[in-house]
Amino acid sequence: MSTCCAPGLGSEDAVQIEEGRLRAEEFVRSGRDDGHGLTHYMLTVPSIHCADCIVKLENALTKTPGVCQARVNFSTRRVAVAASAALADPFEIVRTVEKLGYPVLVGTANDNGRDPVLAGLMRALVVAGFGAANVMLLSVSIWAGADHATRALFQLISGLIAVPAVLYAGQPFYRSAYGALRRGQLNMDVPIAIGVLLTLGNSFYEATIGGGETWFEAPVMLIFFLLVGRVLDHVMREKARSGISNLSRIAARGAIRIGADGASSFISVEEIRPGMVLEVAAGERFPVDGVIAAGQASDIDRSLATGESLPVPVRAGDRIEAGALNLSAPVRMEATADAEHSLIQEMMRLMEAAEQGKASYVRLGDRISSIYAPFVHLAAALTFAGWMLTGHSAHAAFSAAVAVLIITCPCALGLAVPVAQVVGAGLLLKRGILVRTGSAFERMAEAKVVVFDKTGTLTLPTLALDQQTGDADLARMASLAARSRHPLSVAIAAEARLRGIVPPEATEVVERPGFGMEGRIGGLPARLGRRDFVQAIAADEDEAGTGDLWFAIGGARATPIRMRAELRPGSEAAMQAFDRARLPRYLLSGDAPEPAAEVGARLGFSPDHVGARVSPAGKAERIAQLEAAEGPVLFVGDGINDAPALGAAHVSITPADASEVGRANADFVFTGRSLTAVSDSLVVSKAVLACVRENMALAIGYNMIAVPLAVIGLVTPLGAAIAMSTSSLIVVGNSLRLRLKLRDEAKVSAPPAAAYRPEVRFG
Amino acid sequence: MNNLLFLIPIALGLGALGLAAFLWAYRSGQFDDLDGDALRILTDEPPPQDKRPR
Numbered sequence: 042m043s044t045c046c047a048p049g050l051g052s053e054d055a056v057q058i059e060e061g062r063l064r065a066e067e068f069v070r071s072g073r074d075d076g077h078g079l080t081h082y083m084l085t086v087p088s089i090h091c092a093d094c095i096v097k098l099e100n101a102l103t104k105t106p107g108v109c110q111a112r113v114n115f116s117t118r119r120v121a122v123a124a125s126a127a128l129a130d131p132f133e134i135v136r137t138v139e140k141l142g143y144p145v146l147v148g149t150a151n152d153n154g155r156d157p158v159l160a161g162l163m164r165a166l167v168v169a170g171f172g173a174a175n176v177m178l179l180s181v182s183i184w185a186g187a188d189h190a191t192r193a194l195f196q197l198i199s200g201l202i203a204v205p206a207v208l209y210a211g212q213p214f215y216r217s218a219y220g221a222l223r224r225g226q227l228n229m230d231v232p233i234a235i236g237v238l239l240t241l242g243n244s245f246y247e248a249t250i251g252g253g254e255t256w257f258e259a260p261v262m263l264i265f266f267l268l269v270g271r272v273l274d275h276v277m278r279e280k281a282r283s284g285i286s287n288l289s290r291i292a293a294r295g296a297i298r299i300g301a302d303g304a305s306s307f308i309s310v311e312e313i314r315p316g317m318v319l320e321v322a323a324g325e326r327f328p329v330d331g332v333i334a335a336g337q338a339s340d341i342d343r344s345l346a347t348g349e350s351l352p353v354p355v356r357a358g359d360r361i362e363a364g365a366l367n368l369s370a371p372v373r374m375e376a377t378a379d380a381e382h383s384l385i386q387e388m389m390r391l392m393e394a395a396e397q398g399k400a401s402y403v404r405l406g407d408r409i410s411s412i413y414a415p416f417v418h419l420a421a422a423l424t425f426a427g428w429m430l431t432g433h434s435a436h437a438a439f440s441a442a443v444a445v446l447i448i449t450c451p452c453a454l455g456l457a458v459p460v461a462q463v464v465g466a467g468l469l470l471k472r473g474i475l476v477r478t479g480s481a482f483e484r485m486a487e488a489k490v491v492v493f494d495k496t497g498t499l500t501l502p503t504l505a506l507d508q509q510t511g512d513a514d515l516a517r518m519a520s521l522a523a524r525s526r527h528p529l530s531v532a533i534a535a536e537a538r539l540r541g542i543v544p545p546e547a548t549e550v551v552e553r554p555g556f557g558m559e560g561r562i563g564g565l566p567a568r569l570g571r572r573d574f575v576q577a578i579a580a581d582e583d584e585a586g587t588g589d590l591w592f593a594i595g596g597a598r599a600t601p602i603r604m605r606a607e608l609r610p611g612s613e614a615a616m617q618a619f620d621r622a623r624l625p626r627y628l629l630s631g632d633a634p635e636p637a638a639e640v641g642a643r644l645g646f647s648p649d650h651v652g653a654r655v656s657p658a659g660k661a662e663r664i665a666q667l668e669a670a671e672g673p674v675l676f677v678g679d680g681i682n683d684a685p686a687l688g689a690a691h692v693s694i695t696p697a698d699a700s701e702v703g704r705a706n707a708d709f710v711f712t713g714r715s716l717t718a719v720s721d722s723l724v725v726s727k728a729v730l731a732c733v734r735e736n737m738a739l740a741i742g743y744n745m746i747a748v749p750l751a752v753i754g755l756v757t758p759l760g761a762a763i764a765m766s767t768s769s770l771i772v773v774g775n776s777l778r779l780r781l782k783l784r785d786e787a788k789v790s791a792p793p794a795a796a797y798r799p800e801v802r803f804g
Numbered sequence: 805m806n807n808l809l810f811l812i813p814i815a816l817g818l819g820a821l822g823l824a825a826f827l828w829a830y831r832s833g834q835f836d837d838l839d840g841d842a843l844r845i846l847t848d849e850p851p852p853q854d855k856r857p858r
């Protein structure tokens with residue numbers, strides 16, 4: 042193997058390793074002792090992406106003292122590690138992995154990585170497949186003309202295979218049907234369960250006593266096809282779920298508490314009570330609401346909490362919200378609320394309230410089956426009655442009714458929805474978009490209005506430097522900025538890298554929380570930061586001009602630096618796509634009116650569709666109004682303050698670098714930077730819904746032809762088997778056509794050439 | 805007819821053997837990481853030994 046690249050990690054990420062105390066505690070707690078002297082850990086390492094990664098990780102881990110076994114699961118991007126329970130410092134495992142350049146997520150549920158539901162479905166599927174193949178072989182012999190004793194023998198053997206196979210493999214359907222009936226509802230599984238069990242019973246009677254036609258192949262095949270749909274559906278949802286959980290923050294869900302005696306201890310977020318003093322390292326998020334303790338200062342980034350785009354300095358006594366990011370220095374805070382009453386939880390409550398106000402969505406498949414199921418049973422009952430009334434025996438009448446049940450069994454209908462959704466989810470996954478639920482496609486396709494958040498959604502979460510700064514200045518600024526994780530510094534360092542500038546060496550660099558960076562470049566003192574802080578070393582006291590940040594070096598004049606929020610790439614293209622689809626666009630921001638209006642104007646929002654300083658509850662309210670006035674709303678947002686709006690909207694989509702609340706509750710999550718993901722999701726969802734409708738029409742159309750034939754007793758087991766397989770194949774084929782259809786229409790952006798790789802977010 | 809008496813059990817037995825083999829392979833984790841197995845075949849060096857005490 043050639044050497045493969047390690048995932049790109051800059052020097053700023055190295056800091057993460059030293060600050061790992063919280064994570065270390067959480068990691069040690071996540072270990073599962075097996076009682077035989079071994080502790081098992083599960084690490085999620087989202088940036089594993091090649092064969093070399095597997096080898097490197099496994100070799101390095103097994104060489105770590107105390108580790109007995111390490112096994113990478115490439116599909117789930119997880120590493121299972123078994124270490125001696127006597128290991129002194131289990132966090133060395135995580136450090137080993139991070140030293141190789143792979144960020145690790147701790148705090149993942151320490152299961153063994155197996156999915157019991159999928160395992161159950163797979164067992165059922167192979168049993169049904171075995172049954173279907175063997176019964177079909179015997180049935181073909183019967184149809185080919187086996188007679189007398191041979192025929193009776195084949196029927197009996199078919200029965201002996203089919204009955205246990207169907208009883209075992211059909212369990213998911215019986216359970217679901219039973220559950221629905223007990224609640225007094227009808228779902229698609231009710232006609233399936235009744236049809237399958239009645240057919241089976243009737244055929245078993247014919248094979249043993251009656252000597253008539255048997256229908257063993259139909260129920261086994263039906264269960265097999267339906268299980269294929271179930272497995273596909275489950276795999277799709279599980280893929281999205283694990284993809285989303287791999288996007289989680291790397292930080293721990295806990296805090297370092299400073300006791301009255303000054304000793305520090307690790308506590309989980311739930312254990313925090315008002316009045317406790319907590320230490321929050323730079324680069325970590327505040328776990329609860331609070332105030333900065335005496336003598337402390339830092340800068341915080343509130344963009345996820347409130348939507349403000351620029352970081353703000355905080356000093357002793359300033360209020361901070363849970364979810365804000367601590368940027369420049371470790372600070373102590375005094376908690377004013379426990380986790381239950383912090384801003385995030387408040388948002389969760391608002392979101393739940395918004396969701397309750399919304400009528401629960403009934404999926405298309407369920408809506409169809411609520412009409413379909415009674416129709417099927419009525420048709421079968423009427424057939425039975427009709428045959429009895431026209432003077433046939435009860436036996437003949439029952440056989441005809443069973444034929445109706447088996448021919449109407451919604452085999453194609455059961456595949457119509459999942460196959461189309463799986464194809465759609467696959468198309469989106471290639472473009473880095475994860476779909477949480479199947480019904481998300483239906484709801485997305487119904488959207489009539491689209492509402493955007495500004496900070497982090499229309500704009501990138503990172504800031505960009507205005508282009509006026511010269512290369513020489515930039516080089517000197519970057520040598521200070523490279524040592525800080527403040528978003529303004531990060532922007533400067535990024536711009537320098539972009540222009541290919543190598544910053545000169547800076548010495549004695551320190552970060553002054555709330556003020557800026559200070560150091561020496563080429564022996565001269567240099568400062569980067571707030572105006573008053575920088576001007577103290579500058580030559581000119583009254584430099585005119587405005588800037589978000591200032592820079593001065595050894596007696597020269599202070600230079601202002603302007604920053605701007607950068608629009609997400611592809612935002613213009615996405616806006617055009619919505620205009621083409623004739624969806625009115627709204628912008629609701631928690632930020633100040635000026636930046637909101639500026640971004641609105643750049644992207645062609647009509648000015649009366651732009652709202653600034655909208656409170657989180659205000660967003661949800663506005664969306665509810667729009668739902669009432671104009672129809673279903675698609676909401677695109679990322680922050681903690683967007684959570685209520687995510688709950689209120691008919692369908693929602695969020696970028697992967699959004700807040701955890703956002704990711705956990707949006708219907709779609711996109712991992713790329715481009716906003717075309719939003720319009721792509723809309724186009725694909727519309728195509729999926731159209732395909733589902735076509736599939737339903739095909740399945741129902743087939744029943745319209747087959748049912749009358751079954752009612753008058755013209756359907757044979759051979760006919761039923763052929764009709765059922767062809768209708769299923771037609772539905773699957775139609776769904777696969779979706780891929781071609783979307784490739785031909787140039788509405789969807791092309792998938793990136795590189796394979797989809799989840800991105801990791803720090804902090 | 806007499807041929808059938810042993811041919812059918814043989815056919816079913818072979819089928820059941822395949823079924824059992826799949827269930828065993830599934831349970832022993834051979835389907836857990838299909839993408840990873842496709843990549844592991846490319847590496848020359850043997851996988852690190854399990855150092856678990858036995």
